[in-house]
């Protein structure tokens with residue numbers, strides 16, 4: 001069986017769609033919109049102003065959108081519920097919303113730990129649990145009940161000195177995805193762990209030109225993620241590690 005040429009009527013939810021890698025995934029989906037006729041994209045981030053311009057771009061390309069200016073750290077379940085209420089199902093979840101705090105190990109405060117883990121760990125867990133529970137009762141389409149892609153990091157598999165809380169949260173996301181794959185495989189739900197290396201996004205703050213030249217562009221990560229959605233339903237890409245050609249930063 002060949003991979004279908006067209007994936008029609010896909011409902012996509014992208015968290016962290018306002019900036020950086022999440023935004024690049026939306027742009028990559030729009031670039032490939034001929035493969036996804038009648039695609040609908042729900043855009044989530046906290047800043048509504050970031051979402052409206054992107055929603056306009058999508059609508060101008062003939063793609064229906066929903067903007068969900070909601071905080072993953074406060075109410076992750078409502079993000080999924082909003083899409084279900086509007087469109088009935090989620091075929092593809094791209095989870096890119098994430099935060100970091102960086103510094104010497106001895107200097108982190110309890111607030112730093114709570115800030116990072118509420119979004120990256122607790123928010124991610126509840127978002128993925130709600131999405132999984134919705135997907136598992138959906139009728140399969142193109143041989144799958146759904147596809148979930150989470151941008152973890154190379155920091156989910158290797159230590160970075162000034163990233164104790166961030167690494168902890170990313171290792172936790174990786175652990176969650178590895179456990180989820182067991183029930184997900186039985187339900188024909190794909191789970192992709194995207195281990196991205198350094199890509200130049202607003203998360204990094206100001207970056208000098210020398211370092212920027214060593215980093216990837218968000219589209220370097222987003223393109224292969226969308227391509228992984230398109231492979232035949234008998235197979236699954238489980239881990240996608242993409243890093244700058246010169247190595248980690």
Ligand SMILES: NC(=O)c1ccc[n+]([C@@H]2O[C@H](COP(=O)([O-])OP(=O)(O)OC[C@H]3O[C@@H](n4cnc5c(N)ncnc54)[C@H](OP(=O)(O)O)[C@@H]3O)[C@@H](O)[C@H]2O)c1
Nearest residue numbers: 016018019020021045046047072097098198199201202203
């Ligand atoms: N850039 C890299 O080099 C890199 C490398 C490896 C992994 N990653 C991971 O990739 C993901 C995206 O990173 P990025 O570089 O694209 O970051 P970014 O440029 O800071 O963008 C993050 C996006 O997530 C949204 N967001 C953050 N917290 C949120 C929350 N609590 N609820 C809803 N939306 C939230 C932000 O919008 P608002 O602030 O408006 O909510 C923004 O739209 C993160 O999980 C990050 O850890 C990034």
